[in-house]
Amino acid sequence: MLPGLVGRAECAVLAGMLDDGKTAFRSTVIMARHGYGRGEYRYFARPLPAPVQTLREMLYPPLAEVANRWATRLAGQRTWPADHAGLVAECAAAGQARPTPLLLRYGPGDYNRLHQDIYGALVFPLQLVVLLDEPGRDFSGGEFLLVEGRARMQSRASVVPLAQGDAVVFPVRDRPVSASRGWARATMRHGVAEVRSGQRRTLGIIFHDAA
Numbered sequence: 001m002l003p004g005l006v007g008r009a010e011c012a013v014l015a016g017m018l019d020d021g022k023t024a025f026r027s028t029v030i031m032a033r034h035g036y037g038r039g040e041y042r043y044f045a046r047p048l049p050a051p052v053q054t055l056r057e058m059l060y061p062p063l064a065e066v067a068n069r070w071a072t073r074l075a076g077q078r079t080w081p082a083d084h085a086g087l088v089a090e091c092a093a094a095g096q097a098r099p100t101p102l103l104l105r106y107g108p109g110d111y112n113r114l115h116q117d118i119y120g121a122l123v124f125p126l127q128l129v130v131l132l133d134e135p136g137r138d139f140s141g142g143e144f145l146l147v148e149g150r151a152r153m154q155s156r157a158s159v160v161p162l163a164q165g166d167a168v169v170f171p172v173r174d175r176p177v178s179a180s181r182g183w184a185r186a187t188m189r190h191g192v193a194e195v196r197s198g199q200r201r202t203l204g205i206i207f208h209d210a211a
């Protein structure tokens, strides 16, 4: 959790961009059409809005340290460049050149099915979501969900309590968990429970770009 990562005023500016017409975005996805759930999301076009670009650049270096630690624990994985520009260059070289940060919007009855945000072979292992509206005031329901799968075990679910401006950093695909001997791989999926009333908007920051 990164409590209060984004201030209230900035949350409102970011959420308001959803209504900005087409120019800020490279594509819009109606989730029900793809079996993703119910709701809508929009991928930012390049150049990314300044606050989004800044969050991506500022949060990447400490997360790359975590990712490098994880890589040593999950055999067969690589090491990550120290800054986000390095990752973007690697993505481009791998044919992943389309930006992945996005805004999402859910109304009553909307939800996001459990999924993983994999956009190509190159997958940086951590991502984050920032809640742009205030639970209780702007919407009810719509809890952020994480589900962990492990070999020969039942799934484990977590509900992450977020207030407006809070961020949750979570694994894109898998993470190391300590096991009786060394480290085991846990497979993660995330999603959003049904929104019961009001409007819930989020900013998603994924660090790798898309094919």
Ligand SMILES: O=C(O)CCC(=O)C(=O)O
Residues within 6 Å of the ligand: 104, 112, 117, 128, 129, 144, 190, 191, 192, 202, 203, 204, 205
């Ligand atoms: O709206 C949310 O809380 C989840 C968004 C999401 O799936 C993502 O940003 O990858």
Ligand SMILES: [Fe+2]
Residues within 6 Å of the ligand: 115, 116, 117, 190, 204
């Ligand atoms: Fe996602």
